[in-house]
Amino acid sequence: EVQLLESGGGLAQPGGSLRLSCAASGFTFSAYGMNWVRQAPGKGLEWVSAISSTGANTHYADSVTGRFTISRDDSKNTLFLQMNSLRAEDTATYYCAKMDYSSGQRVAFDIWGQGTMVTVFS
Amino acid sequence: DIQLTQSPSFLSASVGDRVTITCRASQGFGSYLAWYQQKPGKAPKLLISAASTFQSGVPSRFSGSGSGTDFTLTINSLQPEDFATYYCQQLNTFPLTFGGGTKVEIK
Numbered sequence: 298e299v300q301l302l303e304s305g306g307g308l309a310q311p312g313g314s315l316r317l318s319c320a321a322s323g324f325t326f327s328a329y330g331m332n333w334v335r336q337a338p339g340k341g342l343e344w345v346s347a348i349s350s351t352g353a354n355t356h357y358a359d360s361v362t363g364r365f366t367i368s369r370d371d372s373k374n375t376l377f378l379q380m381n382s383l384r385a386e387d388t389a390t391y392y393c394a395k396m397d398y399s400s401g402q403r404v405a406f407d408i409w410g411q412g413t414m415v416t417v418f419s
Numbered sequence: 420d421i422q423l424t425q426s427p428s429f430l431s432a433s434v435g436d437r438v439t440i441t442c443r444a445s446q447g448f449g450s451y452l453a454w455y456q457q458k459p460g461k462a463p464k465l466l467i468s469a470a471s472t473f474q475s476g477v478p479s480r481f482s483g484s485g486s487g488t489d490f491t492l493t494i495n496s497l498q499p500e501d502f503a504t505y506y507c508q509q510l511n512t513f514p515l516t517f518g519g520g521t522k523v524e525i526k
Contacts, residue, residue, distance in 0.1 A: 405468035
């Protein structure tokens with residue numbers, strides 16, 4: 298079964314750090330780009346970050362650039378999001394999502410994890 | 420950045436109705452657009468990729484169309500399990516933006 302399972306969410310103080318993990322199974326993890334998407338309580342979806350299949354290319358939303366770092370460990374089929382300098386507005390459920398392609402072009406996020414909640418409060 | 424504007428943001432419909440949701444982009448980008456369904460407390464579920472490609476297991480009452488700047492998601496004969504929030508997303512250019520969502524509720 299194709300599956301993504303996030304972990305690492307929890308409570309953090311403003312200025313603090315958290316590291317999210319996303320364990321992948323059921324597909325060849327190293328062949329796919331991966332993403333993090335977040336959703337603040339009662340709000341819509343916000344794309345956060347992406348990493349290419351090789352890990353050579355990373356992209357970030359302006360709201361997290363310089364504070365968050367995406368990475369991957371293909372030997373462990375795991376995606377990470379290191380979140381530093383956390384702010385109250387980072388409070389959200391964080392989802393990891395697998396990139397889907399057609400003829401080499403990104404076309405969708407076809408597999409999503411169940412999400413992990415991050416709460417930043419003082 | 421490519422901005423996506425969904426309309427309406429909320430709609431009330433009855434079982435059996437035909438529903439159309441629109442997603443308009445601030446600049447054209449071909450057909451690299453996806454549609455997702457999200458139910459409360461659950462992760463989004465992919466319905467349509469590349470503007471009009473069905474995903475395996477998605478009922479045929481869902482269809483997508485459009486290219487460039489204007490896209491639509493149509494649900495023919497709305498079923499009770501279709502009451503949810505729907506999002507469009509462009510995958511042409513980073514940042515990979517989402518529309519604001521359309522909540523479909525029971526009339």
